[in-house]
Amino acid sequence: TRTSVVTGAASGIGKATKQLLEQRGERVIGADIRDAEVVADLSEPAGRAALVEEVRRLSGGSIDAVYAVAGLSTATVATVAVNFSGTVATLEGLRPLLLGSPAPRAVLVSSMAALMPSDEELVALLTAGDEQAALARAEILAKEPATTGRLIYASTKLALSRWVRRHASTSQWAGEGIPLNAVAPGVISTPMTADLIATDEGRVGLLKAVPMPLNGIAEPVVVAQALAWLGSVENTHLCGQIVYVDGGSDVVLRGDSV
Numbered sequence: 001t002r003t004s005v006v007t008g009a010a011s012g013i014g015k016a017t018k019q020l021l022e023q024r025g026e027r028v029i030g031a032d033i034r035d036a037e038v039v040a041d042l043s044e045p046a047g048r049a050a051l052v053e054e055v056r057r058l059s060g061g062s063i064d065a066v067y068a069v070a071g072l073s074t075a076t077v078a079t080v081a082v083n084f085s086g087t088v089a090t091l092e093g094l095r096p097l098l099l100g101s102p103a104p105r106a107v108l109v110s111s112m113a114a115l116m117p118s119d120e121e122l123v124a125l126l127t128a129g130d131e132q133a134a135l136a137r138a139e140i141l142a143k144e145p146a147t148t149g150r151l152i153y154a155s156t157k158l159a160l161s162r163w164v165r166r167h168a169s170t171s172q173w174a175g176e177g178i179p180l181n182a183v184a185p186g187v188i189s190t191p192m193t194a195d196l197i198a199t200d201e202g203r204v205g206l207l208k209a210v211p212m213p214l215n216g217i218a219e220p221v222v223v224a225q226a227l228a229w230l231g232s233v234e235n236t237h238l239c240g241q242i243v244y245v246d247g248g249s250d251v252v253l254r255g256d257s258v
Ligand code: NAD
Pocket: 007, 008, 009, 010, 011, 012, 013, 014, 031, 032, 033, 034, 040, 041, 042, 043, 069, 070, 071, 072, 073, 082, 109, 110, 111, 112, 113, 184, 185, 186, 187, 188, 189, 190, 191, 192, 193
């Protein structure tokens, strides 16, 4: 049986992914800040190190797939620490444990928000791997939650999508036989979006920004199914892709640019 690690396993897309993999007979080590086999705060270096150590202990030193799903969407500094730095630390920290697998896989969750306006400086600092400077920049952006604060989430997701593009073909990932990919969801019905989509007004406003002509707002299992395939034995050659599971918002917003 394959052993997978899912972060963000306590809720939403991570929870659905864990359940789906378990239904398929896999062993899943769930990680989250609460209600998980591995309780770790991925916004902090200590929590990221604890994740790796606990997974090493629980797995006996070898895992087959990593699904980095944990994330926040608030206009806060913590969103930078969890979404970008926590996700990269999860993948880089657990990568050594993948090397013993006959079919190692790695997937992270970005967002269609990567296509939305972002803060160039924050994206550049994240891309450069300067977490301290990125957190300082986010602190400035967070002071105006309704304007510059809104750029924080999109910036973390754009930086994550770019991180996948920059690393997937390298000796650490493709060179070790590990497909590295991302899923970019549109609007998914989870606790993260619950308040926004609870009212007609909120839902209409959100779907104006994130048009989903194909089947509208999705359930978390829809994203879980795409993640599970990217992390499965079947995926031998899909590499460095940002797979939009977004009801068509990417094609609406970007048209025929590929
Ligand atoms: P969710 O809030 O239901 O789940 C997120 C999980 O991440 C929670 O269980 C939470 O405890 C965990 N988490 C938050 N901070 C953490 C920390 N410091 N350490 C460890 N775990 C932490 O939200 P969701 O919608 O399932 O989101 C999952 C992922 O999907 C996120 O990366 C999110 O950005 C992305 N996403 C969601 C949507 C959407 O519409 N829901 C759209 C695009 C992308």
